[in-house]
Amino acid sequence: AQSVTQLGSHVSVSEGALVLLRCNYSSSVPPYLFWYVQYPNQGLQLLLKYTSAATLVKGINGFEAEFKKSETSFHLTKPSAHMSDAAEYFCAVTPMNTGFQKLVFGTGTRLLVSP
Amino acid sequence: EAGVTQFPSHSVIEKGQTVTLRCDPISGHDNLYWYRRVMGKEIKFLLHFVKESKQDESGMPNNRFLAERTGGTYSTLKVQPAELEDSGVYFCASSQDGGQGTDTQYFGPGTRLTVL
Numbered sequence: 001a002q003s004v005t006q007l008g009s010h011v012s013v014s015e016g017a018l019v020l021l022r023c024n025y026s027s028s029v030p031p032y033l034f035w036y037v038q039y040p041n042q043g044l045q046l047l048l049k050y051t052s053a054a055t056l057v058k059g060i061n062g063f064e065a066e067f068k069k070s071e072t073s074f075h076l077t078k079p080s081a082h083m084s085d086a087a088e089y090f091c092a093v094t095p096m097n098t099g100f101q102k103l104v105f106g107t108g109t110r111l112l113v114s115p
Numbered sequence: 116e117a118g119v120t121q122f123p124s125h126s127v128i129e130k131g132q133t134v135t136l137r138c139d140p141i142s143g144h145d146n147l148y149w150y151r152r153v154m155g156k157e158i159k160f161l162l163h164f165v166k167e168s169k170q171d172e173s174g175m176p177n178n179r180f181l182a183e184r185t186g187g188t189y190s191t192l193k194v195q196p197a198e199l200e201d202s203g204v205y206f207c208a209s210s211q212d213g214g215q216g217t218d219t220q221y222f223g224p225g226t227r228l229t230v231l
Contacts, residue, residue: 043222
C-alpha cells in the first residue's frame, strides 16, 4: 500500500525567499513520485515526476525535487519564490512496475507568497 | 490542443436527488480516471477506464455511484441518490499511454458538488 504525508497545510514565504514543501511517502514497492500544482479555478498541472532515472528532478517554473530513499522523502524546492507561485501543491505516489496507475495523493499544501 | 473538460463546473442538489457529471478527456487518450476531493482531505482515486472498460474501480465508495464510458470517449459519473457526504470536488484526468505508472495524467478543472 502507498501513502503520502505533506507536512504543513499552509506555508507562507516572502517573495524572493526559498520555497520548501515537504513530502514523505510510504510504499511497499519502489515508487514513482509526482508533484502537481493547482492554481485557482484550474485543474491540477504536473510540475515534475520521479521515475527512477535521476534522483534530482527538475520541473517547470524553476521547481525541483530530490528523491531520498533513505528518508522516504521527495521535497519540493524553488530558490526564489514569485507571487505567481501562490497555489496549492500536491505530492502523489504510484507503485513502480505494477501496471497500476492510480495516484495516491497527500492532503496538499497551500503556498502563500507575500510581497 | 484542448485539455480535459468537465461539466458542470458547479452543481448544488438536495439529498436524495440524482446528479450526473461529465468528463471529456484529451482526444486520443485511452485512459480516463475519476478522483474526488472531500473538503480539507486528500484527493482520492475512484476509478480508471481503459477505453470503454473499467480497469480499476477499487475506489468507488458504494453502489450509489455509477461510471460509464460508452464508446471510449467521454465519461459520466452518476450519483443516485446523493447523500451529504458526497459533497466535494470531482476531478477527471486522462493519459495517453497504457500500463505505465509514469504516464502523465492531465487533470480537468473539477466539478464542485454540493449536496444540501
